[in-house]
Amino acid sequence: MSTLNTHHVVVIGGSSGIGLATARAAQQGGATVTVVGRRSDRLAAAAARLPDLRTAQADVLDLPGLHAVFAEAGPVDHLVVTAGEAVLSDFVAGPDPAAQLDGFSVKVLGAANAIRAALPVLAPTASIVLTGGVSTARPVRGAWTTSVATAAVEQLARVLALELAPVRVNAVSPGWTVTPMWDTVLGEQAASVLEGARSQLPTARLAEADDVAAAVLALLSNPAITAEVLHVDGGGRLV
Numbered sequence: 001m002s003t004l005n006t007h008h009v010v011v012i013g014g015s016s017g018i019g020l021a022t023a024r025a026a027q028q029g030g031a032t033v034t035v036v037g038r039r040s041d042r043l044a045a046a047a048a049r050l051p052d053l054r055t056a057q058a059d060v061l062d063l064p065g066l067h068a069v070f071a072e073a074g075p076v077d078h079l080v081v082t083a084g085e086a087v088l089s090d091f092v093a094g095p096d097p098a099a100q101l102d103g104f105s106v107k108v109l110g111a112a113n114a115i116r117a118a119l120p121v122l123a124p125t126a127s128i129v130l131t132g133g134v135s136t137a138r139p140v141r142g143a144w145t146t147s148v149a150t151a152a153v154e155q156l157a158r159v160l161a162l163e164l165a166p167v168r169v170n171a172v173s174p175g176w177t178v179t180p181m182w183d184t185v186l187g188e189q190a191a192s193v194l195e196g197a198r199s200q201l202p203t204a205r206l207a208e209a210d211d212v213a214a215a216v217l218a219l220l221s222n223p224a225i226t227a228e229v230l231h232v233d234g235g236g237r238l239v
């Protein structure tokens, strides 16, 4: 098992939730960590919580902006992409499909953009972890773009594990995880929806962002794992 000690880890979407927990865990493992996100207030809050954290502002849909981030960031040992958002999208009643694809683009095109931009500074021994989700196996009615996006990201990890070898590419697939994302998407309903999900889970508990971060670090640091999708869903695929 390799160590993250002295490695440089870049977390795209690292200013909140699972990405922020991953940044913290990587720092605790001895890594230098750069987090990337769009909102300067979130980046500043992350930096205030994690001393020595490096931050950079970019949107994953802005490829030139990402190239600028990696040119500045220098050599990168590991790349983690957690940028994404849950989007409620009604296939039948919603607008034209193209108008509903924002969330899909952030997750899928965003991951591809981040990897493309990182390639010039990525070490040959590097590893990459993308973020899918339990909606690949358990689609949710009214959120079709999220399900299609998580499936595509998990397949992207498998495809790029071949294309980019010997760089390793894996994906983590979170289930219901307590992060700020749910307040953004569900507002006042967040607590009751999460409790409903929790009550169904074999583990009878929702994942914390730290639980998913631990799985990300396992994928980053195990040199024998590539093209894998690691589920952190409390058994949510089964219920």
Ligand SMILES: NC(=O)c1ccc[n+]([C@@H]2O[C@H](COP(=O)([O-])OP(=O)(O)OC[C@H]3O[C@@H](n4cnc5c(N)ncnc54)[C@H](OP(=O)(O)O)[C@@H]3O)[C@@H](O)[C@H]2O)c1
Residues within 6 Å of the ligand: 012, 013, 014, 015, 016, 017, 018, 019, 036, 037, 038, 039, 040, 042, 058, 059, 060, 061, 082, 083, 084, 085, 086, 106, 107, 110, 131, 132, 133, 134, 173, 174, 175, 176, 177, 178, 179, 180, 181, 182
């Ligand atoms: N929480 C769950 O239950 C759950 C379940 C399954 C899968 N996931 C997946 O896990 C990942 C992380 O989710 P989370 O719950 O940790 O969400 P979160 O707390 O809302 O964090 C999302 C992060 O992504 C960044 N981001 C979003 N859009 C971006 C863009 N266009 N460009 C750059 N950065 C962007 C956000 O910063 P800015 O807004 O400032 O850009 C933030 O740092 C997502 O891909 C999500 O789909 C989460």
